Amino acid sequence: MALLQISEPGQTTAPHQHKLAVGIDLGTTNSLVATVRSGQADVLADESGNRILPSVVRYQKEIAPQVGQVAKDAAPTDPMNTIMSVKRYLGRGLDDIKKKEFISYNFSKTDSVVPRFHTVAGEVSPVEVSADILKVLRKRAEASLGGELTGAVITVPAYFDDAQRQATKDAARLAGINVLRLLNEPTAAAVAYGLDKKAEGVIVIYDLGGGTFDVSILRLNKGVFEVMATAGDSALGGDDMDAVIAGWLMQQAGIDIESDQAQMRRLMHEARRLKEALTDSDCVDISIERMDGSVWQGELKRDQMNELIDALIRKTISPCRRALRDAGITTDDIKDVVMVGGSTRVPRVREKVEEFFGKPALVNIDPDEVVAVGAAIQADVLAGNKPDDEMLLLDVIPLSLGLETMGGLVEKLIHRNTTIPVARAQEFTTYKDGQTAMSLLVVQGEREMVQDCRSLARFSLHDIPPMVAGAARIRVTFQVDADGLLSVEAEELTSGVRNSIEVKPSYGLEDGEVEQMLRDSIDHATDDMEARRLREQQVEAERVIEALQAALEKDGDRYLSNEEREKIDQALSGLQQAQQGEDPQSIKTAVKILEKTCDAYVEKRMNSSIQEAMSGHKVTDFEP
Amino acid sequence: MSFDLSSDYFSLFGLPVSYSIDGEVLTQKYRELQQVVHPDRFANASEKERRLSLQYTTYLNEAIRVLKDPLTRARYLLELKGIKWDDEQSTLSDPVFLMQQMELRESLSEVREQSDPFAAVADIIAKVTAIIRSNTLELEALLQSDNQDDWMVAKNQVRKMQFLNKMISEAEALEAELEDS
Numbered sequence: 001m002a003l004l005q006i007s008e009p010g011q012t013t014a015p016h017q018h019k020l021a022v023g024i025d026l027g028t029t030n031s032l033v034a035t036v037r038s039g040q041a042d043v044l045a046d047e048s049g050n051r052i053l054p055s056v057v058r059y060q061k062e063i064a065p066q067v068g069q070v071a072k073d074a075a076p077t078d079p080m081n082t083i084m085s086v087k088r089y090l091g092r093g094l095d096d097i098k099k100k101e102f103i104s105y106n107f108s109k110t111d112s113v114v115p116r117f118h119t120v121a122g123e124v125s126p127v128e129v130s131a132d133i134l135k136v137l138r139k140r141a142e143a144s145l146g147g148e149l150t151g152a153v154i155t156v157p158a159y160f161d162d163a164q165r166q167a168t169k170d171a172a173r174l175a176g177i178n179v180l181r182l183l184n185e186p187t188a189a190a191v192a193y194g195l196d197k198k199a200e201g202v203i204v205i206y207d208l209g210g211g212t213f214d215v216s217i218l219r220l221n222k223g224v225f226e227v228m229a230t231a232g233d234s235a236l237g238g239d240d241m242d243a244v245i246a247g248w249l250m251q252q253a254g255i256d257i258e259s260d261q262a263q264m265r266r267l268m269h270e271a272r273r274l275k276e277a278l279t280d281s282d283c284v285d286i287s288i289e290r291m292d293g294s295v296w297q298g299e300l301k302r303d304q305m306n307e308l309i310d311a312l313i314r315k316t317i318s319p320c321r322r323a324l325r326d327a328g329i330t331t332d333d334i335k336d337v338v339m340v341g342g343s344t345r346v347p348r349v350r351e352k353v354e355e356f357f358g359k360p361a362l363v364n365i366d367p368d369e370v371v372a373v374g375a376a377i378q379a380d381v382l383a384g385n386k387p388d389d390e391m392l393l394l395d396v397i398p399l400s401l402g403l404e405t406m407g408g409l410v411e412k413l414i415h416r417n418t419t420i421p422v423a424r425a426q427e428f429t430t431y432k433d434g435q436t437a438m439s440l441l442v443v444q445g446e447r448e449m450v451q452d453c454r455s456l457a458r459f460s461l462h463d464i465p466p467m468v469a470g471a472a473r474i475r476v477t478f479q480v481d482a483d484g485l486l487s488v489e490a491e492e493l494t495s496g497v498r499n500s501i502e503v504k505p506s507y508g509l510e511d512g513e514v515e516q517m518l519r520d521s522i523d524h525a526t527d528d529m530e531a532r533r534l535r536e537q538q539v540e541a542e543r544v545i546e547a548l549q550a551a552l553e554k555d556g557d558r559y560l561s562n563e564e565r566e567k568i569d570q571a572l573s574g575l576q577q578a579q580q581g582e583d584p585q586s587i588k589t590a591v592k593i594l595e596k597t598c599d600a601y602v603e604k605r606m607n608s609s610i611q612e613a614m615s616g617h618k619v620t621d622f623e624p
Numbered sequence: 625m626s627f628d629l630s631s632d633y634f635s636l637f638g639l640p641v642s643y644s645i646d647g648e649v650l651t652q653k654y655r656e657l658q659q660v661v662h663p664d665r666f667a668n669a670s671e672k673e674r675r676l677s678l679q680y681t682t683y684l685n686e687a688i689r690v691l692k693d694p695l696t697r698a699r700y701l702l703e704l705k706g707i708k709w710d711d712e713q714s715t716l717s718d719p720v721f722l723m724q725q726m727e728l729r730e731s732l733s734e735v736r737e738q739s740d741p742f743a744a745v746a747d748i749i750a751k752v753t754a755i756i757r758s759n760t761l762e763l764e765a766l767l768q769s770d771n772q773d774d775w776m777v778a779k780n781q782v783r784k785m786q787f788l789n790k791m792i793s794e795a796e797a798l799e800a801e802l803e804d805s
Contacts, residue, residue: 019668150668180667224655318804325796382667392659418689421663423682481678482663547669595670602672606661610680613660614638614653 019150021180021383022141023188023375026130026154026168028087028237029210029342031055032369033137033152034376035145036385041192041373044144052368053140057132058082059121067136076269079261080106081119085239086133088211089115089126090171091164103243103264127171134175148539151178153379155371157212158184159232159398161444162456162486169483180382182483185209186216187227187395188374189340193365194220195377195391201335202228204323206353206361207371208316209341211237215320217327217334223390229326229417230398231319238275238343241309245271245300248308253288253296263291278302279345306348313352320356326417337361340370394419397480399454404441406431408450413478416446420484425477427493434466438474442488461490463497530584537587541579544591548572548598551605559604571597632704633687643701643767645691654688694760695785698778701767707779721784725791728752732795735802745799749792756788 022035022044030052034043043051050069058071059081066074075082083105089097093113106118116123134154141149154177156168165182172179186205193199200220207214214232218225246267249255255263270288277284278300288296324330337357343349344367353361381389397420402412405428413424430438439460445453464472473493480486491498548568556565571594578590634641637653659665661680666673690696699709716722731748738744759781766778 181664221655224658318800321803322800325800378664382664384668390659392655392662393664394658394662419685421678421682422685479678479682482681543668544670595672598670599672602670603676606673606676606680609660610657613657614636 019383019385020141020145020147021150021376021379021385022137022145022152023183023372023377023379024134024137024152024154024177025185025188025372025375026087026134026156026171027055027209027371028085028212028239029055030368031133031137032372033141034369034372035141036376036380041376041380043369043372044141046140047143053133053136055086055133056082056084057086057129059117059119059124061120065121065132067132076262076265079265081121083117083119083124083129085211086126086129088235088239090130091161091167092126103268104261127167127174130168130171131174134171134177138175138177148535149177150383150543151180151379153181153183153188153375153382154179155183155185155188155375156484157207157209157232157234158186158214158216158227158230158395159212159234160484161234161399161454162401162484163454164234165484169485179483180379182485183375183378183393184214184216184227184230184395184398184484185212185371186214186230186340187218187225187393188371188378189338189365190216190218190220190225190374191377191391191393192370192374193336193338194218194225196365199336202329202333203336203338204320204334204357205338205340206316206320206344207232207340208343208349209237210343211235211239213237213316213319215316215323217323217329224392224394226394227396227419228329229323230396231323231326232398233315233319236312236315237341238272238346240312241275241343241346242268242271244308244312245274245305248300249286249288252298253290255288255290260291274300275305275346278305279347302347309346309348310352313349316349317352317356320353331357331359334359338365339363340365340367342368395482395484396420397422397484399444400446401442401444401456401478401480401486402453403428403476404443404450410443410445410448410450410453413476414480420480421482423477423479425475428474428476429470430464430467430472430474431469433469435469435472436464436466437462438464438490440476440488440490442478442486456486457488459488459490461492461497463495464492465495465497467494533584534582534587537584537591538579541575541587541591544594545572545575545579548594551601555605556601559601559608564601568594568597568601633691633700636684636687637691639691641701641704643698643764645697647692650688650691654684657684694763695782695789698763698767698782698785702775702779702782705775707775716780716783716787718780718784724755725787728791732791732798735798741802742799745795745802749795749799752788752791752795756785756792759785759788 020035022033025032032043032052034041045051053068054072056068056071056075058066058074058078060066071082075084084103092115094107094115097107097115108116108118108123114125116125117129138149152172154168154172156165160168168182169179186207189205189207190203194203202217202219205214205216205218212232212234213236214230216230217228219228249267249271255267270286274284274286283299283301286298286300290296334357337353337359339350339353339361344363350361350363378393380386381391396417397414398416400412400416401414402410403426405411411426413426414422428438437460439458441450441458442456443450443453444456447453461474464474475491475493477489478486489498560568575587575590575594578587581587632641637650639645639649658681661677661684663674663677663681666677690700703709728748728751731744735741735744735748763778763781766774766781
């Protein structure tokens with residue numbers, strides 16, 4: 001049967017059409033977006049040619065938020081409405097934040113555990129601030145690529161926990177971005193480095209950014225990037241160096257600790273300038289204006305700065321040691337040590353890393369751009385632009401996942417550095433006669449006591465049939481997907497009562513909250529929501545149709561009887577008809593019907609490709 | 625899970641059901657299978673395909689994890705032979721082994737008081753590693769046997785290895801603490 005070809009002006013349904021997919025590095029200090037064009041990965045610039053977007057958002061009354069350099073410039077004069085380093089707050093609770101930070105904001109008191117910055121434009125959560133940054137990158141990409149994005153790979157620190165990953169995904173959703181994958185930053189860097197330098201063997205990625213530190217050990221083998229171990233600190237980076245230098249400045253200049261936030265921003269800014277200047281010179285002059293207008297002048301030598309930041313650098317070395325141990329290797333097994341992240345420009349960092357690994361640290365790749373470039377390469381593969389590519393990323397979970405048991409102890413179900421996706425089940429029982437409900441606390445971390453780990457979510461299993469203590473059998477299953485996100489299912493085995501949750505972390509936003517934000521955001525208010533939904537469904541339908549047509553063409557005859565084929569064709573033209581209509585719901589339904597009709601076919605295809613891989617032959621090898 | 629592909633982890637990788645395995649073949653086959661089933665191959669596919677891919681990859685990762693580690697491999701092999709594990713109830717009744725364990729535990733708890741705690745902990749790790757190595761060799765012989773009695777001995781051996789492995793991880797955790805302090 002001849003399949004209907006639907007084309008709108010400016011669009012084509014040609015098979016293997018190049019999909020617009022990007023990689024986004026959502027950094028603490030700077031963010032970037034990159035894509036692969038004609039086989040070449042490039043960072044995309046804005047209309048003025050800037051490749052880097054400072055991760056700073058300024059909120060003002062009744063106008064859209066400013067993002068980037070303009071906002072950054074306004075930080076010293078409008079400190080409370082200008083949010084910098086928002087990544088440090090993403091996926092964290094107010095309790096985490098109360099711990100002393102050099103820079104502070106006004107947080108609103110709300111019922112939610114999610115912190116909300118109080119600004120003149122109202123309250124904004126870290127997810128919304130991040131979404132505002134992502135929106136700018138999305139628009140930049142769409143403007144420079146000339147079309148709607150199929151999706152994006154967004155990078156996260158490898159050491160991000162479940163709550164922080166979930167928050168990143170929520171931010172992307174809020175920004176109208178389809179997330180193809182959350183990719184760990186050091187893994188992205190390894191991809192870019194590995195492909196560029198055609199590296200093979202064991203490499204270490206030491207990634208010290210503005211607010212996060214990761215170290216990953218990978219084995220590179222013919223396009224397979226296998227993470228052996230990862231470790232880090234998701235609240236350690238260049239910002240912390242700036243803060244200790246700023247603290248020293250205050251002490252030297254006799255500036256009161258109770259200074260206002262505008263003064264603190266200026267000090268941080270100055271600290272950063274000194275740190276950067278000391279990359280190339282041994283000494284730098286300082287001149288600081290105090291609140292009363294008087295000026296303090298002095299200098300900072302590199303040795304002095306090294307002394308100030310040494311403790312912070314030391315904090316990156318223990319994770320390196322732990323990663324080596326978890327990977328089961330010694331420094332002798334390592335081929336290359338690759339430096340990533342702006343903070344690795346600090347000479348002292350390089351010195352200490354080289355000292356620990358006993359080999360030169362490679363600084364021959366752009367530490368700012370490499371993560372975005374790696375993400376773009378992965379996005380290109382995931383979007384299906386390179387059907388024959390052999391690149392494969394095998395990543396791990398950075399922190400152990402467990403459940404609270406009696407006495408506040410943690411029972412670990414999945415250990416850190418296990419390759420993902422992974423699932424693990426464990427049985428528990430009731431401890432009281434007639435107990436009909438059970439509450440489960442999901443935690444993440446390495447410590448033995450619940451209070452020392454991150455509480456991710458609490459959920460309950462109800463309607464357990466009353467039995468004597470110890471008779472019920474409750475099986476809890478943890479599943480971690482390729483994004484490193486956890487879902488949990490609990491089932492009482494004797495009765496079949498089950499309850500499953502997507503782990504919406506205690507520190508995350510409720511589903512309803514994200515919806516509400518979508519409705520509230522200035523951007524979407526001007527959008528016609530209906531039109532947007534219709535467009536989304538049409539794009540989705542197109543994707544489904546294309547994928548199916550390609551599959552049918554390849555092996556439809558082999559796996560389908562005439563009758564089965566007819567049913568699929570029917571459902572397919574049903575979808576094609578719906579797609580031309582104006583009702584998003586009926587397109588959605590038609591997609592569901594088509595996918596349901598194809599279930600058996602899909603399963604057959606997958607099973608046979610696995611059989612092929614197992615036997616090392618292609619099914620077609622056996623055909624006459 | 626509708627994974628009707630194979631009856632056991634070994635055949636999944638085209639390996640004979642045996643304690644000694646060819647690590648090269650295992651890794652190579654694992655990568656080939658991942659190329660086919662990994663979620664990255666289905667990022668843009670239907671929901672059904674994505675779900676199947678997640679299930680298959682999860683299964684594959686579990687399979688290689690079990691086969692790669694000599695201890696879990698032995699456990700799994702004994703399970704295939706019909707041996708049941710009732711970890712909670714059974715206790716080890718090997719006085720020589722228990723005594724050895726107590727001594728090792730004692731020296732582990734005294735590491736911090738030693739003049740060179742690093743050397744002390746390294747010494748313990750070396751000792752336990754040596755015991756594990758000789759146990760692995762014994763296990764290999766026992767698991768090749770067709771005799772049920774040998775399997776029961778193997779079962780005990782596996783349980784001893786679990787203790788030893790736990791001790792290694794405790795010693796390593798202590799070593800990490802020493803290094804970081």
